Amino acid sequence: MSPAETTIPQGYGKVFSRPQSLSDAPTTYCPGCLHGVATRLIAEVIDELGIKDRTVGIAPVGCAVFLYRFYNLDFVQASHGRACAVATGLKRANSDLMVFSYQGDGDLAAIGTAETVHAANRGENFTVVFINNQIYGMTGGEMAPTTLPGQRTTTTPRGRDVASTGYPLRISEMLAQLDGPRYITRQSLHDAPHIAKSRKALLTAFSNQLEGKGFSMVELVAACPTNFKMSPDKANKWLVEQALPAYPLGDLKVKE
Ligand SMILES: Cc1ncc(C[n+]2csc(CCOP(=O)(O)OP(=O)(O)O)c2C)c(N)n1
Numbered sequence: 001m002s003p004a005e006t007t008i009p010q011g012y013g014k015v016f017s018r019p020q021s022l023s024d025a026p027t028t029y030c031p032g033c034l035h036g037v038a039t040r041l042i043a044e045v046i047d048e049l050g051i052k053d054r055t056v057g058i059a060p061v062g063c064a065v066f067l068y069r070f071y072n073l074d075f076v077q078a079s080h081g082r083a084c085a086v087a088t089g090l091k092r093a094n095s096d097l098m099v100f101s102y103q104g105d106g107d108l109a110a111i112g113t114a115e116t117v118h119a120a121n122r123g124e125n126f127t128v129v130f131i132n133n134q135i136y137g138m139t140g141g142e143m144a145p146t147t148l149p150g151q152r153t154t155t156t157p158r159g160r161d162v163a164s165t166g167y168p169l170r171i172s173e174m175l176a177q178l179d180g181p182r183y184i185t186r187q188s189l190h191d192a193p194h195i196a197k198s199r200k201a202l203l204t205a206f207s208n209q210l211e212g213k214g215f216s217m218v219e220l221v222a223a224c225p226t227n228f229k230m231s232p233d234k235a236n237k238w239l240v241e242q243a244l245p246a247y248p249l250g251d252l253k254v255k256e
């Protein structure tokens, strides 16, 4: 019997179900990975706004490369880092579409920095979801621009040395000082209250686009338990103790 055919016994009610914007395909994320939380939150927001039939997502290269499988939405697969350029083309060609990109820190803050900065500076009317997990997850845990000083990765086995590799790049702070963006916020996915705040931020970002208000980006601080070589629980504790001091949470720009 498929889950859809399961009958609910008398006296019980359904309290949790899959958002319509999510497909029933299993994700390819590791157990405990916060990409899964971000993926679901976006689907919930799209359902809530009733925009499923006009939304187009842009999948990145990274652990979310198969994002198009996980949603019941139209999708475009962008080359590594090019999502904001693809989003610009889609939105300008058809302004009725609701366009969002979903990008990791390798994708958005390394190879795609230029596309992101210029799209933000132009105030393009689409939504960017930026997953800052301080590492290149998909390719085996190399240093990202967001990696913390002293953090061990496969390319910084003795810890990131700022003298030779630079400092953590705070993309949200960078974009917030531009005139173009409407809304830049940084939230975290490490516990339930912060997941609720992240959902609210995503709702604001998509609502801004719906109202034609321009460029919105939601940075979500996340963990990569597999490459951190930690349990998901320990990885979340590490986020609170190590990552959040370097990446303070809150709205960095709200243009009325
Ligand atoms: C042009 C190009 N350069 C490099 C790569 C290799 N590559 C694939 S994913 C990735 C990094 C992904 O890291 P991130 O964007 O942080 O995503 P995560 O896997 O951490 O979610 C790299 C360097 C590629 N696919 N294309």
Ligand code: SF4
Binding pocket: 028, 029, 030, 032, 033, 034, 035, 063, 133, 137, 138, 223, 224, 225, 226, 227
């Ligand atoms: S490698 Fe890291 S970021 Fe990628 S799916 Fe696994 S835990 Fe998540």
Ligand SMILES: [Mg+2]
Binding pocket: 104, 105, 106, 131, 132, 133, 134, 135, 136, 137, 144
């Ligand atoms: Mg990453």
